[in-house]
Amino acid sequence: MTSVAARTAPADKHEERRRELADSALRTLGELGYARASLREIANNSEFSHGVVHYYFKDKLELIVFCVRQYKTTCVTRYDGVVAESTRPDELVEAFADKLVETIVEEAPMHRLWYDLRSQSMFEEKLREAVLQIDKSLEDMIWRVVSKYAELAGAEPALSPEVAYGLLDGLFQQALLGYLCGKEDVTDGIRDQVRGLMPMLLAEATA
Amino acid sequence: MTSVAARTAPADKHEERRRELADSALRTLGELGYARASLREIANNSEFSHGVVHYYFKDKLELIVFCVRQYKTTCVTRYDGVVAESTRPDELVEAFADKLVETIVEEAPMHRLWYDLRSQSMFEEKLREAVLQIDKSLEDMIWRVVSKYAELAGAEPALSPEVAYGLLDGLFQQALLGYLCGKEDVTDGIRDQVRGLMPMLLAEATA
DNA sequence: CGACCTCCTTGACGACTGTCAAGACTTCGC
DNA sequence: GCGAAGTCTTGACAGTCGTCAAGGAGGTCG
Numbered sequence: 491m492t493s494v495a496a497r498t499a500p501a502d503k504h505e506e507r508r509r510e511l512a513d514s515a516l517r518t519l520g521e522l523g524y525a526r527a528s529l530r531e532i533a534n535n536s537e538f539s540h541g542v543v544h545y546y547f548k549d550k551l552e553l554i555v556f557c558v559r560q561y562k563t564t565c566v567t568r569y570d571g572v573v574a575e576s577t578r579p580d581e582l583v584e585a586f587a588d589k590l591v592e593t594i595v596e597e598a599p600m601h602r603l604w605y606d607l608r609s610q611s612m613f614e615e616k617l618r619e620a621v622l623q624i625d626k627s628l629e630d631m632i633w634r635v636v637s638k639y640a641e642l643a644g645a646e647p648a649l650s651p652e653v654a655y656g657l658l659d660g661l662f663q664q665a666l667l668g669y670l671c672g673k674e675d676v677t678d679g680i681r682d683q684v685r686g687l688m689p690m691l692l693a694e695a696t697a
Numbered sequence: 698m699t700s701v702a703a704r705t706a707p708a709d710k711h712e713e714r715r716r717e718l719a720d721s722a723l724r725t726l727g728e729l730g731y732a733r734a735s736l737r738e739i740a741n742n743s744e745f746s747h748g749v750v751h752y753y754f755k756d757k758l759e760l761i762v763f764c765v766r767q768y769k770t771t772c773v774t775r776y777d778g779v780v781a782e783s784t785r786p787d788e789l790v791e792a793f794a795d796k797l798v799e800t801i802v803e804e805a806p807m808h809r810l811w812y813d814l815r816s817q818s819m820f821e822e823k824l825r826e827a828v829l830q831i832d833k834s835l836e837d838m839i840w841r842v843v844s845k846y847a848e849l850a851g852a853e854p855a856l857s858p859e860v861a862y863g864l865l866d867g868l869f870q871q872a873l874l875g876y877l878c879g880k881e882d883v884t885d886g887i888r889d890q891v892r893g894l895m896p897m898l899l900a901e902a903t904a
Numbered sequence: 905c906g907a908c909c910t911c912c913t914t915g916a917c918g919a920c921t922g923t924c925a926a927g928a929c930t931t932c933g934c
Numbered sequence: 935g936c937g938a939a940g941t942c943t944t945g946a947c948a949g950t951c952g953t954c955a956a957g958g959a960g961g962t963c964g
Contacts, residue, residue, distance in 0.1 A: 507911090523820040525732030528951060539913050541954080550952065602819035609816040612809035612877050613730040622878060648897070653868065653890050660867020661860065670819050671829060683860050690855070690897050714941090735921060746943050748924080757922065 508546050511536060512557040519557060520599030524606050529553075555620045558607055561600055562624045566631045568593065573634050579643040586635055587684040590662065591677045594669050601666055629655035640692055648693035657687070715753050718743060719764040726764060727806030731813050736760075762827045765814055768807055769831045773838045775800065780841050786850040793842055794891040797869065798884045801876050808873055836862040847899055855900035864894070 514536035519527045529550055533540035547553040572589055576582035593601070608625070611617035633651040640647045647654065661683055668676040721743035726734045736757055740747035754760040779796055783789035800808070815832070818824035840858040847854045854861065868890055875883040
């Protein structure tokens with residue numbers, strides 16, 4: 491309010507703490523999953539004590555929904571670089587496959603958490619709104635890849651965004667499970683699978 | 698041992714009780730999910746008391762793995778009738794799609810439990826062996842459908858069993874989530890999706 | 905200095921969990 | 935009909951959980 495003003499407005503400070511808390515909570519959640527990650531364990535892996543959660547969040551549920559929302563908002567831009575920088579269809583496929591593998595190897599805990607939460611939402615209504623919203627944003631992300639791929643190939647996508655996402659998500663989930671189970675060549679496997687699948691997503695140009 | 702002999706051998710009796718227990722446990726598990734289904738709740742929804750579980754099962758984990766194994770062994774034959782009775786490719790696709798819809802509508806709790814457990818196996822090593830085994834049997838089930846379809850169409854499958862299963866499982870999971878979230882026309886949606894997808898799984902006959 | 909406000913810790917609460925031991929009830933061989 | 939084996943119930947155990955109230959620490963402003 492005065493000349494210099496606060497570095498950060500008080501409301502922002504509050505919001506920033508929420509982000510910090512959510513950030514360290516995500517580490518624990520990715521390690522233990524939704525059900526076994528207690529608030530005490532989450533707090534232990536942060537720089538705070540277990541009581542502070544209820545100062546910034548109403549519920550365990552509110553914390554967790556906030557966490558996953560936060561992670562996925564950064565996550566949905568993951569392939570945008572691939573889309574922006576590819577100039578030939580096969581180049582895009584390779585870059586996309588590389589990025590998929592990188593995601594599985596480097597962010598496996600986060601993604602198993604996502605699948606955990608999506609499964610939980612089948613039982614718990616309170617999770618559904620957030621899950622559906624995130625799912626949609628992932629579908630959009632995949633669609634940007636597919637439609638760019640079609641454009642570069644001079645063709646049209648042969649499938650709806652929903653189906654394209656469903657198919658690729660199925661493959662990704664399978665690969666993630668395989669990777670976590672220690673199966674070898676799962677990374678090469680997903681690469682081959684994507685190389686084989688992507689051309690099938692296209693149809694002749696109709697316009 | 699005598700002339701008439703026992704109706705069921707003692708070992709069978711024990712095994713039969715396990716099946717009975719698992720059967721009523723499955724109802725509770727399908728309703729509450731893996732994490733929130735306590736042994737007391739499971740026992741409450743059966744004709745037994747909560748202590749009996751440890752007479753027939755070592756663990757909660759052993760009970761649950763037994764349950765899902767039991768369910769899935771009946772489940773993996775679900776589409777065999779479709780495979781056996783179809784004589785034309787389009788007929789198979791329709792019958793397959795119908796069966797998928799029927800499965801979603803009538804057995805949603807069982808299948809969300811399956812996805813719950815598969816997600817949990819990404820965190821809990823002890824679940825992985827059973828999950829991988831069941832997953833493989835589902836892959837085989839799907840492959841019987843796809844290869845029969847190819848045969849009827851006079852073509853070859855364009856994909857490996859693994860990929861075919863991954864794709865269809867992705868679609869199925871998406872449809873299940875949509876159905877549980879009360880989305881309308883999800884049943885018509887999956888029908889259309891299958892009709893659109895199946896032909897894409899085929900390639901020209903090479904032999 | 906003292907009153908206030910924000911942020912965070914501590915400790916406790918009631919409820920719920922998986923597990924298991926002790927014993928009651930049932931069934932069956934003899 | 936008796937004893938033993940098998941089957942099931944009951945009650946308790948140690949532990950964990952989410953939640954929240956009481957209060958301390960640190961800063962700001964009157």
